[in-house]
Amino acid sequence: MKVRTTIILKLIVLQFILLVQLSSCQLMEKQEYKWIPTIGAPEEYPIRIIKGEFISSNGDHTVLPGSEFVNQGWGTSGSVMVSGSDKKTIPDSLALTWLSYADNKFYSGRFSLDKQKISDLFKLGYLDHDMNEQKTYNYLTIGMTPGGGVVLWVTGGVKQVEVGVFKAQEVKLTKQDLRSNEAYLFEPGFAKESYERNVAPEIREQVAKNGINNDLLKKWLKRYNWNFTVNSKAVKFYQLRPFYLNAEQEEIFGPELLNNKIEQRAVPKEIYVEWIDQKGRKMITDIVFDEAEIQSAFALIPQDGKAELLFEVDPNEYTVAVTLKTEGKEIKITKQKSKTQHDTY
Numbered sequence: 001m002k003v004r005t006t007i008i009l010k011l012i013v014l015q016f017i018l019l020v021q022l023s024s025c026q027l028m029e030k031q032e033y034k035w036i037p038t039i040g041a042p043e044e045y046p047i048r049i050i051k052g053e054f055i056s057s058n059g060d061h062t063v064l065p066g067s068e069f070v071n072q073g074w075g076t077s078g079s080v081m082v083s084g085s086d087k088k089t090i091p092d093s094l095a096l097t098w099l100s101y102a103d104n105k106f107y108s109g110r111f112s113l114d115k116q117k118i119s120d121l122f123k124l125g126y127l128d129h130d131m132n133e134q135k136t137y138n139y140l141t142i143g144m145t146p147g148g149g150v151v152l153w154v155t156g157g158v159k160q161v162e163v164g165v166f167k168a169q170e171v172k173l174t175k176q177d178l179r180s181n182e183a184y185l186f187e188p189g190f191a192k193e194s195y196e197r198n199v200a201p202e203i204r205e206q207v208a209k210n211g212i213n214n215d216l217l218k219k220w221l222k223r224y225n226w227n228f229t230v231n232s233k234a235v236k237f238y239q240l241r242p243f244y245l246n247a248e249q250e251e252i253f254g255p256e257l258l259n260n261k262i263e264q265r266a267v268p269k270e271i272y273v274e275w276i277d278q279k280g281r282k283m284i285t286d287i288v289f290d291e292a293e294i295q296s297a298f299a300l301i302p303q304d305g306k307a308e309l310l311f312e313v314d315p316n317e318y319t320v321a322v323t324l325k326t327e328g329k330e331i332k333i334t335k336q337k338s339k340t341q342h343d344t345y
Contacts, residue, residue, distance in 0.1 A: 031089065032089050033090065033122045035138055036138065036140075037062055037141075038065065039052075039067070039141070040074065040141065041070050042071065042073065042143075042216070043199070044206065045071070045102045045146050046194075046198060047071070047099060047101065049097075051095075051096075052096040052142075053094075053095055056090070062088060068194075069194065069198050075141065075153060075246075075248075077139050090118050090119045093113055094164075096110075096142070096144075096150065097173075100144070100146050101191050101195040102207065106170065106171050106173045108168055108171045109148070118140075121137060121163070125137065126157075129239055135157055135159075136156060137155060137156035138155070140152065146212050149214075150167070151217065151221070159250055221266060223266050224264070224265065224298055225307070226265060226298075226301070228242075228252060228309055228311070230311045230313075235275045235313045239252060240257060240271060242270075244267065268289060269288075272286055273311055278315055281342055285320045285339070286338065288338075289333065289335075290335035294333060297333060306326065310325060319338065319340065
């Protein structure tokens with residue numbers, strides 16, 4: 001009798017858990033947010049969307065923006081399209097087919113999205129430090145690379161967060177697979193001529209010299225355990241605005257700036273160091289790293305090791321020195337381009 005009672009209690013508990021999970025899923029299905037899709041691609045690797053859409057389990061289809069030539073930059077909100085109602089549910093999947101001009105290949109795939117992660121970000125939003133306002137995300141941004149790489153970010157003003165990395169497959173399309181007015185895509189030399197006409201000569205020369213890189217995501221998305229530190233006794237810091245190679249971006253300010261936690265982050269690409277000079281003015285030092293140097297420095301971090309990226313402002317020279325510290329080593333970062341100016345806004 002006791003065993004039977006125990007079994008019944010376990011079944012009741014299990015049923016309760018299932019009901020809670022079902023209720024949570026139903027609630028998430030009903031939540032709607034204002035967002036629109038946008039697409040982008042690296043300058044050196046332009047693309048053209050053949051067809052694409054975000055798909056929700058409730059039957060909603062949000063069509064991706066169409067554009068003949070997309071190469072505004074990696075992780076940027078390029079071509080934008082307002083599709084459907086103002087408020088939409090978070091999609092469950094992404095279907096995508098595109099032409100990559102640089103290698104003259106078509107790629108296609110359908111990918112399941114981390115709906116919970118995306119929903120949590122939209123629900124939480126972010127604090128815009130300059131405006132001192134809580135803001136919401138408003139874009140789902142897609143980036144594509146040669147070899148079929150696809151990255152999805154949630155984007156809103158000063159914040160961009162990576163929420164998905166996918167791999168599309170090369171596909172062989174024919175005129176019959178496309179609309180009749182797109183038959184010219186298969187004309188001999190179309191992709192090559194479009195590429196040469198729309199991409200700057202110096203960029204084309206660099207691609208020709210180094211070859212088409214099908215492992216960009218491996219290079220750009222790699223993360224390390226590290227944090228930011230600043231020489232807070234020399235000057236007063238306002239905030240850091242880092243932009244990473246994986247196209248994430250954020251603002252770091254307040255207690256988080258002076259006691260920044262070690263987290264898994266990508267390698268920084270560019271950072272705005274904002275600080276207060278001796279006259280009480282806010283200064284902005286824009287640091288653009290040499291990609292080869294900064295990646296080589298971060299590669300010295302042991303696999304399970306940690307590091308800190310130290311910013312030291314010289315208030316007299318209005319310069320900022322950058323040092324990566326890891327496992328007893330100090331690597332001076334010296335090849336970056338840097339410019340300091342008074343914030344006039």
